[in-house]
Amino acid sequence: MAKTDIKNKVEVEEPIEDEVILTKRQRIIAARKLQLQRQKRAYGKQ
Numbered sequence: 001m002a003k004t005d006i007k008n009k010v011e012v013e014e015p016i017e018d019e020v021i022l023t024k025r026q027r028i029i030a031a032r033k034l035q036l037q038r039q040k041r042a043y044g045k046q
Helices: 002-013 019-045
Strands: none
Touching: none
């Protein structure tokens, strides 16, 4: 669910001109946010 939420936000903020570049940026942004969330959860459990 998190990935779709992030992608929707990016699409709303930026007009779609080059879909290939946008999807690459979305994947990078989504991956970074997911990694941060996982790290926070891991530290919280310790």
